[in-house]
Amino acid sequence: MTVLQMLDIASDDARSADLFIYGHTLDPRGLYMLSTVGTSAAQRWEIGQVENNVKDLRKPDSCTAIEVGIEFLPSALGTWIANFEGKPRIAIDISCMPRPTMAAVFQAILEAGDRKMVRLDVLYVLAEYTPPPGQLPPNEDICPINDWFAGWPTNATASTSLVVGLGYERDKASGACEYFDASETWVFVPQSSILDYQSTVEANNDVLLARALRRDLAATYHVERPTETFGLLASKVSQIASKMNPVLLPFGPKIFFALCLLVASVYREAGVWHVTGDSDLPDVPHVASAHTPAFRVELGPIERE
Template identity: 35%
Template sequence: MLGIEVIGDGSLNDRFDLFIGTLGYETRSSYLARHDLINANRKIALAFPEEDYAAYLSNRDFLISKQFEILPKDSGTLPQLLATAIENRPADAERDFSILVDISSMSRPMLADIVFELSMLERAVSVTVTFVYLPAEFVKENAEHAPVAVTEPVTSDYAGWTATPERPITALVGLGYEHDLALGTIEYLEPTNVWVFVPRGEDRRYDDAVNQANRNLKEMLRDERVMNYHVDAPARVHAILENLVFGLLQSSRPVLVPFGPKIFCLCCLLIARTYEPEITVWRVSGETFAKPGDRKASGKIVTLQTRFALHPPITQ
């Protein structure tokens, strides 16, 4: 097991050594910067490919004006950047190296890569990472069923491996408001058992949309296999999910399918790295020919503080 500890719900009030966010088309990707909520010695934005769409160019110009370092998201420089930043910390610093990561506008593969790199980084000090998530204002989604375009591990690092392939699959599925996509994924994976996690409390319209999009699936499950969770209590969500996964590992192969809010996806990724390589994290998306819509922050800020324990280099 890797040494990843969830400390609590976290806060933005601390001073951080490093901030990592995104430069993308969503308005909310620059929300923290525009509201002067980033208190960090160094600020980095991982950039999606440039395009004149939605808020991309406005975000780019604003972040540059605020002295952000803009790095292409697929440049492959993040591991070295993290290692160098930690190595160059003040020699007399006794506290953990601290990082603030805004996951709000990250793709799931990008978020998966960041969690993976943090867990694998050779470091002479522990690293405290506060993840921040900005729920979006409600936007009505297309109610039509979209054919599945991608169904695979979120990245190859989360494909999972087990010494007991004969054990049955248990699917733990976070629900979103993609119409029947969760049901289609379960039909594809053919698990023996299914648990679903339903987000609640952000906006009644989101709650209704999730119920409507997944009513066929929920009608198939026993009530005790349907678990509601609050998006603004990620430490509790992580604890419930980890306890369930730990128990299931004794007799099955858990596959985590994080539809819905990215904070649930984050919990899945942290647990997968904690129990690697036993856990698979699955990614599914529906085919669409329309450009994704802009997402504006609702104003709520959700944080989760974690600690990646000391991981010194292995000496021969």
């Protein structure tokens, strides 16, 4: 599989997709794209924890969907893509999608890209600012998000270089970094039109960020410029992979997590890790803002000579 093309798009550009995928959620922000973009898709899948493989689902707004159990998602999506005539156009709303679910969706689409052309639109809604939770669940364990994104270092004895995306929960990232005996730790600081988030991110990661700044290991990325961020992240991982083993630890906006998955699909040495317990933060409703960054990526088989 190779990334043939990538560009930023307006969320409306994802209308009329062949398949619209979103995560089960009660958060109004997680249903915003469904109501504004997803209703025009030929088919909609809601991903959740259901016992059966798939079942029909009718949302309160009369928008029909198919509910797919997370454990059945990879095979169901792989089969759907394989049986689709022509190049499938898939849109995925990651705004409120759990990270393990997102990784499973990306894995199925990326694996399908080894066999046929696929167009993927990734949609994200920034939330209006809410203060970070006062109490956080403990970092239970730190592990790859799944086996496919575990990373395949060419030199298992090489030292580790961490690439950490900062979130706004206090000391969550610094606690996770202590798990690794990393030779260096790069930090990526999110910047967006919701200015209060950046100031809180910097305040709640002050020690980790100060250390990175002293060592010139810090970078700022723009949440609303995903293609630019992909280039910045891919360039850094490429530099690291030539001498160390890169491990991506993406806290913060889920669009950065999605970009880490995409980078790791290009640089297979890189692993994408997460903290178990991180997906169990308090389910506080968020108000969708007017800022909806999105990007389109064209995937396809690698041409052999």
